[in-house]
Amino acid sequence: KAGVTQTPRYLIKTRGQQVTLSCSPISGHRSVSWYQQTPGQGLQFLFEYFSETQRNKGNFPGRFSGRQFSNSRSEMNVSTLELGDSALYLCASRLAGGSGEQFFGPGTRLTVL
Amino acid sequence: KNQVEQSPQSLIILEGKNCTLQCNYTVSPFSNLRWYKQDTGRGPVSLTIMTFSENTKSNGRYTATLDADTKQSSLHITASQLSDSASYICVVIPQNAGNMLTFGGGTRLMVKP
Secondary structure, three states: OOOOEEEOOEEEEOOOOOEEEEEEOOOOOOEEEEEEEEOOOEEEEEEEEEOOEEEEEOOOOOOEEEEEOOOOOEEEEEOOOOHHHOEEEEEEEEOOOOOOOOEEOOOEEEEEO | OOOEEEEOOEEEEEOOOOEEEEEEEOOOOEEEEEEEEEOOOOOOEEEEEEEOOOOEEEEOOEEEEEEOOOOEEEEEEOOOOHHHOEEEEEEEEEOOOOOOOEEOOOEEEEEEO
């Protein structure tokens, strides 16, 4: 099976712009979670989607949003970008609910200038 | 305060040597504790997963231990190889928290020839 894929792998934006990141989970996986990783804060949970519904949300401002499609693919959107949004954004998928093992994608490196 | 603390923050060892990474946590109760390996610019890859009732779990040259009484876990790497150079992240999954993982800050390991 193919692993979790994320597009694009690298992105450069300027302050005030918005960005959309995409994640395709492993075939058959219905849960997709998003994480932000920065050198200062480490890995932080953004949100989880399961069957097109947001199930959990981390402590991030409303500028961060996401959605999941019927084929389990997910997108994450960040509006009004700030310099501090520069980070590696990781997507992870797993089969279903509970605390089953997650498989991470390679991430999207976002740089905000 | 971070509920998962890892030490040391960074470590340099010579190829062939053993090393032990530490993880102290306050998350309680939890469903399982995981160790991930993350190569630079890549997504984390699961090394071991332990439930709260397990004491040890091995994956090749990687052995994780868990002491639920002292709330400590360790990851022991035997006969290190250059490819072990990476960040190692301890992750605790609280009970009934779905997919809201609690991450440690990671230990950056460098193996030198």
